[in-house]
Structures are given as C-alpha cells and as structure tokens.
Amino acid sequence: MAFFFLKRKARFFTHEEAARVLDAIRTAEKMTSGEIRVFVESRCKYVNPMDRAAELFWSLQMDHTEERNAVLVYIASLDHQVAIWADDGIHAVAGPDFWTAEIGLVINHFRNNAYAEGLVYAIKDIGELLSRHFPYKPTTDKNELPDDIIFGH
Numbered sequence: 001m002a003f004f005f006l007k008r009k010a011r012f013f014t015h016e017e018a019a020r021v022l023d024a025i026r027t028a029e030k031m032t033s034g035e036i037r038v039f040v041e042s043r044c045k046y047v048n049p050m051d052r053a054a055e056l057f058w059s060l061q062m063d064h065t066e067e068r069n070a071v072l073v074y075i076a077s078l079d080h081q082v083a084i085w086a087d088d089g090i091h092a093v094a095g096p097d098f099w100t101a102e103i104g105l106v107i108n109h110f111r112n113n114a115y116a117e118g119l120v121y122a123i124k125d126i127g128e129l130l131s132r133h134f135p136y137k138p139t140t141d142k143n144e145l146p147d148d149i150i151f152g153h
Contacts, residue, residue, distance in 0.1 A: 012040055012077045017116030018149055024120040025147045028127025033134045034069040034090060035145040036123055037062065041152030044076035052076070053085035063087055065144045069134045071126050073106070073119065082106050084122075093133045102126065 013021065025036050037060065044052045053074035057063065062070040068089030075082055084099050091099075102122045109118025 012075070013116060013149070020116050021119050021123070021149055022147060024123040024127075028123050028130070029143065029147065031127055031136050032069075032130035033067055033137055033141045034071065034127075034130030035062065035065055035143075036071050036073070036126055036130075037145060037147075037150065038073045038075070038119060038123075039150045039152060040075045040077060042076065042078040043153070044079045044081050049074060049076055049079075049081040049083040050085065053083040057085045057087075060145070060150070062145060065089075067134055069130060070145060071130070073122065073126075082110070084126075090130060090133065094129055098129065 021038060025038070028036055039053075039056050039060075046052045046055075053072055056074060057070075057072045060072070062072055065087065068087040070087045071090060072085045073082070074085065082103055084103055086094060086099065102125055105125070106118040106122045109115070109121065
C-alpha cells in the first residue's frame with residue numbers, strides 16, 4: 001500500500017530522531033522473529049512507490065528471512081511518498097487493511113512534520129503484529145537483517 005504526504009524538512013531526521021526510530025526497531029524486534037527496516041531517499045524512481053519498495057525489499061534480500069516475515073517502510077522525502085512492503089508470511093496474516101491503516105498513521109504524523117514520531121508508532125504497531133504471529137524464540141531467534149536506517153540518494 002502506498003500514499004503521499006504533503007510536507008517535508010530539509011533534513012529528514014535529526015540524529016536524535018534517527019536514534020528514536022532505531023530504538024523502536026530494536027524494541028519491536030525483541031518481541032518477534034520478524035524483521036523491520038526503514039529506507040529513506042529523496043526521490044522515488046518510479047511513479048508508484050510500491051514498485052520502488054518492492055525493488056528495495058528484494059535488493060536488500062529481505063525476502064531471505066526464514067519465516068518470510070520482514071517488513072520494509074519506504075519513504076521518498078522530496079516526492080512525498082510512503083510505502084510499506086511486507087513479505088508473504090506477514091502479509092498473509094495482516095491483510096491490506098492493516099498496511100493501509102499504518103500508512104495513514106505515518107502520513108498523518110508527516111503532515112505535522114513529526115516524521116520520527118510517525119515512524120515510531122508504525123514500527124511499534126508492526127512489531128506488535130509480528131509478535132502475535134511470529135513471536136520471539138529465545139533459543140533459535142537471531143537478528144537476520146541489520147537494524148540501521150538506510151539512506152539512499
């Protein structure tokens with residue numbers, strides 16, 4: 001699911017905001033075997049940001065998680081676009097309404113220049129969904145993907 005937001009900042013995150021987003025990812029992943037990543041770039045090279053999110057998802061090898069439960073939150077800041085791409089395992093249990101609601105949540109915060117806050121709330125919700133369907137397994141769980149925010153061009 002993809003949508004557009006209206007406002008932007010010259011620099012998308014401050015260092016403090018980026019730290020809050022990273023903390024949200026790490027906190028969410030402590031409850032689940034799922035993986036959450038955030039990718040931010042200035043321009044989307046496709047008309048539909050879902051196409052770009054899908055391309056990034058596969059190029060980052062997010063489809064290689066054991067339980068197919070990775071989620072990518074994609075942002076094209078100058079193009080005012082947001083998309084969420086989820087792998088088959090989690091998309092099958094979440095359904096499109098969940099992703100639409102999460103994008104709406106993010107965009108509502110983005111419209112008020114609360115970029116980090118919107119992402120933190122969405123990451124928390126995604127983490128809770130993942131934890132219900134893919135709970136953390138202390139004896140076998142490992143961090144399959146880096147937690148860092150990826151900044152493109």
